[in-house]
Structures are given as structure tokens and as C-alpha cells.
Amino acid sequence: MKVAAVKVTDYNYAEVERGLKEALELLGGMERFVNGGDRVLIKPNMLEALPPEKAVTTNPELVRAVIREVRKAGAVPLVGDSPGTTGTLKAAEKCGILAVCREEGAELVLFDKTVEMSYPEGEMIKKFTVASCLNEVDKVISLAKMKTHTFMGITGATKNLFGCIVGMEKAQFHLRMQARQEFAGMIIDLASLLRPVLSIVDGVVGMEGNGPRNGIPVKAGVMLAGESCLAVDIVMAEMMGFSSERIPLTALALERQLTLPFSEIELVGDARDIRLKFLEPRSLKSLEERVPRWLAKFGRSHLTAQPEIAVNCIGCGRCVAHCPPKAMRISNSRATINYNVCIRCYCCQELCPANAVSLREGRLLKLVRRFL
Numbered sequence: 001m002k003v004a005a006v007k008v009t010d011y012n013y014a015e016v017e018r019g020l021k022e023a024l025e026l027l028g029g030m031e032r033f034v035n036g037g038d039r040v041l042i043k044p045n046m047l048e049a050l051p052p053e054k055a056v057t058t059n060p061e062l063v064r065a066v067i068r069e070v071r072k073a074g075a076v077p078l079v080g081d082s083p084g085t086t087g088t089l090k091a092a093e094k095c096g097i098l099a100v101c102r103e104e105g106a107e108l109v110l111f112d113k114t115v116e117m118s119y120p121e122g123e124m125i126k127k128f129t130v131a132s133c134l135n136e137v138d139k140v141i142s143l144a145k146m147k148t149h150t151f152m153g154i155t156g157a158t159k160n161l162f163g164c165i166v167g168m169e170k171a172q173f174h175l176r177m178q179a180r181q182e183f184a185g186m187i188i189d190l191a192s193l194l195r196p197v198l199s200i201v202d203g204v205v206g207m208e209g210n211g212p213r214n215g216i217p218v219k220a221g222v223m224l225a226g227e228s229c230l231a232v233d234i235v236m237a238e239m240m241g242f243s244s245e246r247i248p249l250t251a252l253a254l255e256r257q258l259t260l261p262f263s264e265i266e267l268v269g270d271a272r273d274i275r276l277k278f279l280e281p282r283s284l285k286s287l288e289e290r291v292p293r294w295l296a297k298f299g300r301s302h303l304t305a306q307p308e309i310a311v312n313c314i315g316c317g318r319c320v321a322h323c324p325p326k327a328m329r330i331s332n333s334r335a336t337i338n339y340n341v342c343i344r345c346y347c348c349q350e351l352c353p354a355n356a357v358s359l360r361e362g363r364l365l366k367l368v369r370r371f372l
Contacts, residue, residue: 001260002027003226003235005271008204011052011061016204016223020065023200023225026268029073033198033227036074038138041109042066043196045145045160046081047212048351049094055207055217058145060096062202062223066143067104080109080133081163084170084213084351085318088112109133114166122189123256124182130164134194142199142229146206146222146236148215150281150346150359152180153247155212156236157199157229158191165190174324174345180248187249188258191229199229201236208240208278214355218278222271230259238262241277282359305359307348309335313356319348 004026008019024030034040044058052059063079070077079101083091088110092098101108115132119125134140144160152159162170177183201224209215222239226232230253234244244250244262253259282305315333327341328348335348335356349357 001226001228001231001264002266002268003224003228003231005235005239005267005269005274006223006225007221007269007271007274008223009221011059011204013061013064016059016061017065017068019223020062020069020200020225023223023269024069027198027225027227030069030198031073033141034070034073034075034139038075039136040070040075040077040139040141041133041137042070042077042079042106042141042143043160043163044079044081044097044143045147045155045163045212046083046088046091046095046097047163048083049086049091051094052096053217055145055147055205055215056213057091057095057097058143058202059204060100062200062204063097063143064100064104066141066200067100067106070141075139077104077106078109078133078137079106080111080131082111082131082166082170083163085322111164111166114169117193119189119193121192124177124185125189128165128190128193129169130194131166134164140194140196142196144199144201145212146201146203146220146224146240148208148211148240148278148281150210150212150349152183152249153281154233154237154240154242154249156201156233157196157224158233158249159187161191161194161196161229162187164194168322171322171324171347174343174347178343178345181252184249184252188230188253188256196229198225198227199232200225201232203236203239206240206278210281210349210359213350214352215281216279218276220274220276222274228259231265234259234262235265235267239274239276241275242280305344305361306339307337307342307344307346307357308360309337310356310358312354314354316353318351318353319357322347322351
């Protein structure tokens with residue numbers, strides 16, 4: 001398994017194009033991944049309708065560069081994603097990707113229709129409902145953003161594919177897969193079904209802290225690319241300063257021997273020695289998988305960080321509308337949480353436009369942590 005790591009200093013198109021071409025050359029060129037006449041879905045991270053400088057979404061200049069490389073290889077580029085709250089069109093317009101698609105003559109797929117795809121080999125999920133365009137393309141390229149994630153630790157090339165599940169269907173998976181390892185298993189099944197031929201990570205400016213939406217932009221100055229989305233994520237985690245054996249998704253991939261450990265991945269490019277120290281998301285140190293299973297089940301409400309609504313809540317209702325177990329409501333123009341129903345998926349924290357959701361550790365969690 002080979003992963004290319006290339007230094008990219010800023011989002012000037014000439015610099016982005018240089019970095020992408022260098023990464024692709026190290027991997028054998030775009031022609032190694034797509035053939036002439038292929039319809040190729042380029043799947044960026046368009047989590048929400050926010051401008052590029054927020055570092056929430058894949059930068060539009062990288063999307064432009066990938067579109068051009070796909071077309072140069074004789075293939076037909078399409079761009080699509082299902083954002084967390086708004087529709088594809090609104091998110092693409094705000095984050096600059098819609099303008100790039102129009103300027104480059106690439107179709108923006110709205111992900112407004114779905115299709116069921118069976119995956120009998122899945123260990124967690126045997127059937128997915130995904131965007132119907134996945135039945136109409138030949139190849140998928142994951143074009144992710146280097147970010148921390150309050151539930152999964154990090155979000156990169158593999159987690160990026162969760163955006164192929166449309167709208168509120170995502171919430172159902174949060175409800176069904178409440179433990180991190182279960183959710184990681186679902187993501188791995190989805191990646192195995194979709195089989196992206198190439199994964200690229202925008203780490204020119206990443207996000208640390210309480211990502212994937214409310215973290216802090218941080219300049220990492222790197223672009224990653226590789227054939228295996230899992231190998232790319234292992235490299236990304238290590239470059240961010242996290243042990244890939246601690247991150248739920250990469251840890252499970254290593255356990256299942258779906259990828260090589262970091263020390264055995266062939267890492268090439270002028271950024272291969274970059275090691276950063278991203279600020280951890282607040283919930284990364286959850287005790288879910290560090291205590292006996294019976295204790296975690298019995299005391300889940302006390303052994304995980306609890307989301308709390310701050311005074312700056314604007315009462316918009318977004319968290320209520322997208323809460324998987326319907327544990328939230330608006331009362332007196334402010335969101336409230338029923339902790340007996342809350343499953344600690346942190347969708348409220350992830351999607352809050354006012355950054356009004358914090359994660360607080362209870363006394364029991366703090367006490368138990370002292371003895372571990």
C-alpha cells in the first residue's frame with residue numbers, strides 16, 4: 001500500500017494543481033485509476049453551506065484540479081455529496097464548489113434520489129440506501145478534508161463516504177450504531193461496497209478540536225493521496241498526531257487486516273516526514289471501549305461526555321430536526337435534551353450553527369478516568 005504526501009502551501013490554484021499532479025505522479029498518474037469514457041463521481045466533503053475559509057469543506061480549488069485531471073484522463077467528472085442539513089445545491093454554492101462545477105462544465109449531482117444497494121459481505125450492514133447516482137457511475141474518488149471529529153476522532157477519506165447516504169438516512173445509522181466500533185464497522189462496510197478507486201485528502205488547511213464543524217482551522221500544508229482510503233486515513237491520523245490504533249475506524253481496519261499498520265505503509269513525497277499535533281476533539285478520550293462491556297452499557301449516560309446547551313443557543317431547531325433518537329425539543333426558544341433518550345452521537349454539537357453545544361464530563365466519568 002502506497003500513500004503520497006505532498007507539501008502544498010496555500011490554495012492558489014497553481015500551487016494546488018502542482019501538488020495534485022505531484023501526488024498523482026507518485027502513484028502512477030490519474031490514468032491508473034480511471035479509464036477513458038468512465039463516469040467518475042468526485043465526492044468532496046460538503047458538510048454544510050459554509051465558506052471555504054471555515055475549513056469545514058473540501059477547498060473548491062482542489063475540486064477544480066481533480067475535475068481537470070479526471071477529464072484529462074478521458075473520463076467524465078461528476079461532483080456530488082449529501083450535506084448534513086442543507087441541500088447539495090445550497091451547500092455547494094456557499095462553499096464555492098458550485099461555481100467551480102459551472103466554470104469547469106462538470107455536473108453537480110444533487111443526491112436527491114436514492115437506491116438500495118446490497119452488500120451481503122458486510123459485517124455490520126448487508127444493505128445500504130445511497131444516492132442513486134452511484135448506480136450510474138463507473139468510479140468513485142473520495143475527496144476529503146483533514147479534520148478531527150467529536151464522535152469518531154478523525155474524519156478523512158473513509159468517513160467522507162458517509163455523505164453518499166442521503167439526508168435523514170444518516171440519522172438512522174447514528175441511532176442503530178451507537179457505539180463507536182459499531183459505527184466504524186458500518187463505515188468500513190460502506191467503503192467496501194462503494195470501493196473508491198482513489199482517495200485524496202485536503203490537508204492544506206485542516207481542522208482541530210471539536211470538528212467536523214465547530215473546530216479550529218489549522219494550517220497543515222499537506223495533500224495526501226492513495227488507492228486505499230483506509231491506508232490514507234492511517235497516514236492522516238499519524239500526521240495529525242493521533243495513534244491510528246486509537247482511532248475507532250482505523251483501529252478496526254487494522255484488526256480486520258484490511259490495511260497495513262502505519263510503519264508498513266509505503267509513504268512517499270516531500271511531506272512524508274510531517275508530524276503535527278492537532279488538538280483532540282473533546283470526546284476522543286471516551287471510556288466506551290476502556291471499561292468492561294457490562295459497565296459501559298449500564299453506565300453509558302455517566303461514562304461519556306454529555307452534550308449541553310449553552311446560553312448562546314438561538315433556538316433554530318436544527319438539532320431537534322436532526323437528532324436521531326428524537327431526544328431534543330425547543331422550549332422557551334432554547335433547545336433542551338432528554339438525557340434518558342440521548343445516545344451521545346453528538347450530531348447536535350456537529351450541526352449547531354451557533355456553536356452552542358458543549359461536551360461536559362460528569363463526576364463519575366472524571367472519577368473513573370483517574371483510575372485508568
